[in-house]
Amino acid sequence: MFSWFERRLDPYPQDPPRMPPRGLVAFVLHYSRGALPWLVLVAATSALIAIGEVVLFGYLGELVNRLADTPPSEFWALEGERAVWMAVLLLAVLPALNILSALVMHQTLLGNFPQRIRWQAHRYLLRQSLGYFQDEFAGRIATKLMQTALAVREVAMKVMDVAVYVAVYFAGALALAASQDWRLALPFAAWGLGYGILLWVLIPRLGRAAEAQAGARAEMTGRIVDAYTNIATVKLFSHSAREEAFARESMDSFLGTVHRQMRLAAAQDITLNLLNAALVGSSAALGLWLWTTGTVPVGAVAVAVPLAMRLNTMSHWIMWEFAALFENIGTVRDGIGSLALPRMVVDAPGAMPLAVTQGAVRFENVTFRYDADPSERPLAVLDGLTLDIRPGERIGLVGRSGAGKSTLINLLLRFHDVESGRILIDGQDISQVTQDSLRAAIGVVTQDSSLLHRSVRDNIAYGRPDASPAQIEAATRMAEAAEFIPRLADNEGRRGLDAHAGERGVKLSGGQRQRIAIARVALKDAPILMLDEATSALDSEVEAAIQAQLERLMAGKTVIAIAHRLSTIAAMDRLVVMDRGRIVEQGTHAELLAAGGLYARLWARQSGGFLVAAPDMVPEPLQA
Missing domain, CATH: 3.40.50.300 (P-loop containing nucleotide triphosphate hydrolases)
Known part of the structure; x- marks a missing residue:
């Protein structure tokens, strides 16, 4: 039985991941697809349970009146059939509804639903643009993913379960009290009005506090994870105390949101206790007054007072459930800001897989800026660059920091889209093929x-x-x-x-x-190979041993290599010298030395085989 319900909701749907909408309701509905029929079933069972409980309270009042007016010898003859139906409701129908609700909630939804959300969101984030991950802490992204998945589940389930149950129960209680005497409904109506005002004033504030707390928690987690991830750097610079202060700052911010939340919770608890005392007291006093004046039978008092006490008991639970609902709404809103972001680089409609037959690469009048703002027009990292690489040709990219070498590689991998121009592989525009097939055709070793x-x-x-x-x-x-x-x-x-x-x-x-x-x-x-300082971390002995193996690795491939040690790429078929986003020289090592241009000056400035940057060079942006 348990396993049957556990299999009703697939936690790993295979639909292509789509960007979630940024609206709260649309965001929750987006991640509730598939689970919606089961959420509706939970809402239906909650409504039926609430109706059943109100019916039992109503029968209690009638039963008290029957006991007062009917001789014991005639009671079962007059009341037996109805008593049996109430017993069936109490002992069979309500337990069955509760069992069904529990199985759907615990087996079908509580585990599978958030796992489904995590799976869908993770698949979307894996396909996010590289710049997205460069702008965020990895720990912060993971925290947002985990807490948003749980928050979406809680919002959907509390709305479909708690909110439906409370609405139906209160409406039923109000109608039941009014059915005895309209005046008995007045304390319940006044309590409902006061309760609604309390919800309206405090709960949204709790939601905003929760949203701030979710962001502060993610920031705190991100800073702690950042320190652990870079623990070697922390220890090398003896900055444990500095990291403590850095973490303490975010912890203080988080604790401040907790204190604000707890103040609201205390105000809510105090006000609710006063409302509940007024409800029970006024219901009992009004019921007794109406009974003593002969306006209502004793059964009416037996209905009104227990109903008031039941609402008194439920009210704290209801308030905390609604507080938790709005806290989770705040968490969802915070998560939307990180999860519902468009991809900067997307496959074109109808994109086909790349077919590499030879390995020819062409950069055609390519211009690119990082974070280009049309109003500011920052200096182009690549400016109208055109470069043809023949199939199987091995080229070396040469230039000081900021020349655009790594950017050229990132654009070929389509980590960013070009501002103008295009990049072709065997005549196919890489913006029109699938990203997965493009990167599958390129092997990369970075420094x-x-x-x-x-x-x-x-x-x-x-x-x-x-x-x-x-x-x-x-x-x-x-x-x-x-x-x-x-x-x-x-x-x-x-x-x-x-x-x-x-x-x-x-x-x-x-x-x-x-x-x-x-x-x-x-x-x-892969048929295309890119080496970005591929041997920079190797000592001279290992590098010498591996150079012969790299020759085997490069055999038959189109190769683009970057190295600040010019000696490691001097034997390439062609060297392409870049400066300020443009190609300024091309040729073999010997040809470029003989030309006496920029390459020759760079070669002459080498110290210990490394390229020394000129002081006037602008560093290449971090994204490169």
């Missing part, structure tokens, strides 16, 4: 290759998930990683290829991470 916190085997096989053990072993040998991998071990006792690399590969040295990254790209075996 800061981070690894996933998974096994070394999984990190290498990331380039080709279906790779055989023999292919993985061949890739490790090619990357000169076969020697150190068997010596790796983690704190769980896993060794070699099974050892976990730690967050971003922190358990490995920079050179080891780089060799794993090279093995990963070797296994991918």
Whole structure:
């Protein structure tokens, strides 16, 4: 029975992820698709339970009157059938409705519903533009995702369960009291008015406090995670105290939102107690007065007073449920600001997979600015650049920081869209093909290759998930990683290829991470290869050993390489010299030296094989 209800809602729908709407109701409905029939069922059972409870209270008053007016010997003959139906309602119908409601809530919704939201939101965020992740703490994004999923569930379920139950129950109680005598309904109407005003005044404030608290919590978590992620830097600069102060600042901000929330909660509790005392007292006093004057039978008092006491008991629960509802609404609103953002780079309608037949690459009059504001028109990182790369040609990009080299690579990977011009691979405009197929055709090794916190085997096989053990072993040998991998071990006792690399590969040295990254790209075996300071983290001995392997890796591929050590790319087929977003020279190493231009000056300025930046150069933006 439990498993049947658990299977009613798929926690992992395979529909293509879409950007959620930014409106609160539309956002909740967007993530409630699929769960809506079960939410409606919860609302229906809640309404029926409320009606059943009110019917029982009404019968209680009639029963008191029957007991007062009917001789015991005639009671069952006159009242037996109705008593049996009330017993069925009490002992069978209401328990069955409660069981159904509990199974739907606990088995179908409470677990599957937020998991479904996490899954859909995570799939959308994975396809977000690179700039989105560069502008946010990873810990903050994860916190927003987790707390928003739970908040959406709570908003949807409280509206469909608690709000429906309370509305039906109060309406029924008011009607029942009025059916005895219209004056008995007055205390309930006055209480309902006061209760509504209390909800109207306090609950939205609690919602705003919750929204501020959600943002403060995410900021606090983000700062703490940032310190843990960069713990080596913290320790190298002996800045534990500084990080404490940095975290304390966000903790104080978070605690301030908690204090504001608790003040509102205390005001709510005090006011509600006064309202409840007035309801019970006035209901009892009015009922007794009407009974003593002979206006109503004793059964009316037996209905009004228990109803008032029941509402007294329920009111605190109702208030906290509504407070929690608005707190979760605040959390959802806060999450919308992070989750309901458009992708800056999207596949064109009808985009087809890229078909790489030769590997020719053409940059055609490409202009690009980071965060370009039409009113400000900042200096272009790339300015009308045109570059043709022949199939199988190996080119080296040369230039000081800010010349636009890494930006060129990022545009070819379509991490950003060009402002004007276009980029072609084998004649296909990359803006018109799918991003997944584009990046699948390009292998990249960067100077800061981070690894996933998974096994070394999984990190290498990331380039080709279906790779055989023999292919993985061949890739490790090619990357000169076969020697150190068997010596790796983690704190769980896993060794070699099974050892976990730690967050971003922190358990490995920079050179080891780089060799794993090279093995990963070797296994991918993409037709276009980009090397951005690929050997920068290697010592001279390992670099010399790996250069021959890199030659094998580059064989038959179109290669774009960047290196500040000009000696590492001097043997490329062609060197392309960039300055301030433009190509200023092209040729072989010997031709450029003979020309005596910028490349020759850069070569002459090298110290220890590294390129020294000129003081007048503007640093390339961080996105590059």
